[in-house]
Amino acid sequence: MVSNLKKRTFVLIFILLFVLSLLSLFNRTQYVNAGVNDLEYIFENDDIFNESMPFSNSTFNLRDSYEYTQEYNATYSFTNDENGENPSGWIITENGNSFVNVINEKHKHNKVVEMYYDSGVPIMKNDWIDDIMYGTFEWWMESTDCTNKILVYIRHDVANAPISLFLHVDKWQYIDNTGTKDVPNVPIPIDNEWMYIKIHFETTVGAYMGLSQYKWKIIINGIDSGELNLRNNEPMDEFYTQLETDDDYSVFYDGIGYSWDTFYNVNDNIVPIIDYSNSNQEINKCEFAYNITTIEPNKTEYPTINNEWIETDFDNEHIKTGIESEGEISIDYLNDHTHQFGIEKEFNYNNNGIYNVSLTTYMANLYLDTKGFNFNIYTYDDTLLVRLRIALDNPITKVYYYDGSSYVYLYSVDDGYFNDLIFNIYIDSFCILELIEVSESINTYYFPKLTNKIGINTIEFIGDVLASSTMDIYIKSIGFYINGSSYLPHDLSSLTINTNIDNWNDDIHNLFYITANGTFSLSVEYDEVIEAIIFPLTFFNNEMKVFHYVESEIFQGSQPYTFLILTNTTYQINTIQVSQVILTEDTNEYFMEFEFEGINANESYFYVSSNRLYFTLNVISNDTLEYIRANFNVENVYSSDRSISFHSDFNGDSLGIFGLDYLGGKSRFFLFPNYPAYKNVILHQGKTLDNFSITITDNNYNETYGISTGYIYNIKLIYVPDIEVTLLTTTLIRMLIPLMIILIPTIAIYIEFGKDLVIPMLILMSLICYVTNLIPIEVFFIIMLSCGVFIVENYRGRERY
């Protein structure tokens, strides 16, 4: 008995010593000689969102911008001629001290010809190969002094040129078969300003450009002189020009185009050549258009369009507006009132430059009464620059421009209803209106500006009703584009939405869309606290990016069709500003990307609360892969001597997978345990960690589970010089603690009471460890199985003995 007791005691002591020696052999704490570096994800924001609702249908089309060069495509653009030399292909006569030379630039036209009068007549002429019976001759011209004479002949012989044109004493004159006359209708020339001159002529019966035989016309800055008589009826083969007044003055020529030039088309030289090579989304090359929306549908008041637009002359009783579909407003004009409803936008753009302004409308008018609207553009000091009048006479849409005293008819769109109709106005020295219907260009028209003042301050849409019944106009977009300017004010490259939100509620997140075809930045201002998490989602690319927004930091996204979720618990969101900037490098060294597959992103998502990354997964489909995934792009973290650790708590309805992706290495996956756990995963040594991910998915394709939740926190990258040993220590400690709890009491009971109580003691201590979560159910089950073997063994042993 004593020797048995000694033997047993010895064995017990041996076991304890063995265990202690194991512990002492690997006696390093987890973090001795370790450091957390390069990565530590702390989820700081405390906003929780539970559902989403769209608060705005505004989409902001930040498009690729391109720059107009100062080159004009023409038969003669002088691009390759040397500065200071005569233009090639032209016969030049330089009398006295006059000259005809190519110069580098004049008023945003590159490479132009300067004719200078000084003590002699300068002459420039170009002989055509053949006699031209009809055609168009068009060019740009500018004079330093329009009181001094410029002669332009288009002729066959020296005498009696069929087209004899003069610019003299601030007016245009011509000579026909009856004598010298003023050219009717055309605008008064202005010193030091480019004029665009177009001459159509017809000496046959072909009715070129609608001309009768032996007629010509001149169109200056879009103003048509009407038919004029040729001086004689000969075909022409030469363009000739000279300066005559004995005074120091210069006349400049650029972009001379002949319609009979096979490489030239009429109107090619109106707009400068566009440089498509540089399409970076730089702030000074930004274009944007935006759709006008209202926030609250079916109002009986005028729409508050983001507080950026101001209403004029509104009659509450007789105008009803509302949202008919996304991104649009409709204006219903009711019953027999003449009144106006308008919206305007101020830009405060004071720079000179070429710009386009566009208006997109969709008209759905079922009645025959005459109504219409004006589209007005004002310069920097609110001088009227352009006015288009669109008169609606169902089904015909008639377009006019305002010349300062009356409306001049331009065009009728026969079927302008129930289609998107775009009025695109290009504004330079004069205006070019391009009408686009259903994405196809209908036609292009030219008309003068009402003023030569620069800049744009206000764009305005004013509708009016002249008679009874209802008219519906959907204003789909108003755009303002700057091209070729070297500076774009910040407010033009950004779009500010004043939300005036009444319907932000606590504990919900709000979804709105930013469509950005390039790089943009986003900032959000709250009433009091400038702090939010913004989750941009790119549903079309099935990605979601998360950018952590702290205080006034600006976030940047770079995907089109980006949707945003703004989280808000207690604060009123006032302003959301989107502006276009260049995405600089190294701004997002580590960032999270979210993926979705097969699930509704509004019902399954990640969110942050109490420093934890929570997830909600709503599994609703059978036989379908459904998951949400958070990808952590860590970018080239060297994996040797490193592990990654985290805490997690998943419930059992979903499957959590922790994935590690290595550059040039095999990916590894671990399952999240379905209980609160801490996990420290050694990285694959000698590799480069590129990305790790947390995937939450349906753990059974064939069932729907509804909503499952869980969270992860304290993701850290740990550096330990001897990481394998540290891992071993961790796992050993985790295993040995419950093992000791089970074995030591069992051995003690065995020593005291013999082997009859070994099995019950094993069972009891195992149960205690399972209930206290020291061991998982799988281990507990195996323990029970082994106890069953003991029972069988014990039974058989008794039988044998």
Add this chain to the structure above:
Amino acid sequence: MSVEYEWLIGVGIMFGFAFAMSYITYRTLGSFFAFLLFFNSFVVWAELLPLWTLVVNILIVTFMMYLSITSKRGI
């Protein structure tokens, strides 16, 4: 010690504890395998050994139980 050899520790723990416990208590082959299964569950849980070792162990133990029940002799 390299990570590649951690399974040795797992095997050592498993067999060492199993032998020790079996020796202390029942001192039979059956109890040895039962304790082997017992400790195998812990070692697999600690990821020192792969899961298939547990499966093999269960199969062995099950087979031995079958033999024990059918042979009337015990193991």
